[in-house]
Amino acid sequence: MDSSTALLVGDLAGVAVFAASGGSAAVGKRLDLFGVVFVGFVAALGGGILRDLVINQVPPLAFADWRYPATAVTASLAVFWLHPHLDRLRRTVLSLDAAGLGLFTVTSTLKALDADVPPVGACLLGMLTGIGGGLVRDLLLNEIPVVLRREIYAVASLLGAIAVALLVGTGHANVATLTGAALLVFVVRITALYRHWSAPRPRPGAGATHPGPHPPPPTP
Template sequence: MTGSYSLLAADLIGVAAFAASGASAAVAKRLDLFGVGFVGFVAALGGGILRDLVIGSVPPLAFSDWRYPVTAVFVSVAVFYLHPQFNRLRRAVLLLDAAGLGLFTVTGTLKALDAGVPPVGSCLVGMLTAIGGGLARDLLTGEIPVVLQRDIYAVVALGGAAVVTGLTWLDLAGRVPLAIAAAAMTGVRLLALYRRWSAPVAAP
């Protein structure tokens, strides 16, 4: 996972997962093809753009590496045309979204650490990388961002980023430990959905 190709593969899988999630939300709102593609693009790459701007990596990969926008747009267009079949795969979409959460948290945290961001800051960057696209997706589709109202989502990303930072500090950030960390975040996210865990809210 620490190699450049492994990070690229993890990043692109995460891009595809969040593009599918964003495009699906846009289709549900009856947006046109451009709208679906745009929301899918923002959902897939918004977190990464935010990460790159924070760590001073400009231009962001979303604009400097053609594989990122092409992956996001291709998946979004596929969802637009295949959404009847895609809607029957809701569980698969939730799995992809959870997997994207884990993958983006790992890659975002590692890139922040590689850029010299201190540990606490790297944890925050990792979390923002994972949730940034979802926040933008919900705002564009007129929804209160899910991560702010009920789901155990941002907390999973922040906890996972702390684990990745700890592994790096202990010099244990190899492919297998990082893959396990990403899988653990995915598992916790899916378990939270299954058990309907949510953060406490203020009493009325």
């Protein structure tokens, strides 16, 4: 398998798992068939559209290559029809989301580097593409996006993007090592979920140390 074929396979795999993640979340919200497919479609392709626009690949692959929307729709439909057989839907969503995060991070960082984006920018673009699908999915379903919660999410993606940039920069990028970078993102994300790793949050009452002006006394 040459590098371009491997990149396409990885990209389509990312589309499929993010579509399944979005579709599963939509099923959990009891949306109808159209709603499940729409959420899965947008969750799967939103990050890739952003990536393609930034690297000036116009029109984006989501619109230029029929395999991308076909993969997203097929995965969403599969989840809609098979969801009674998926135990613990929330766990399924989280696992698929972690897999999509890893795949999209790796393929998008590679595409950015191939488009001559500097390594730092390529890492940021890989992270933004990776978290974009989950962000859009959560907003559509009226949830606080995962990336804005305490959970380790964007950090896992950024670690994978840095690993890809280092592999490419040192000439060690191949199917096996890049798969390892995607697995790194997946493992960090899943481990963070099960071990309850989280980013720091403001301490309760931290904003009360500098109170504003006192309100005027009530009028008798």
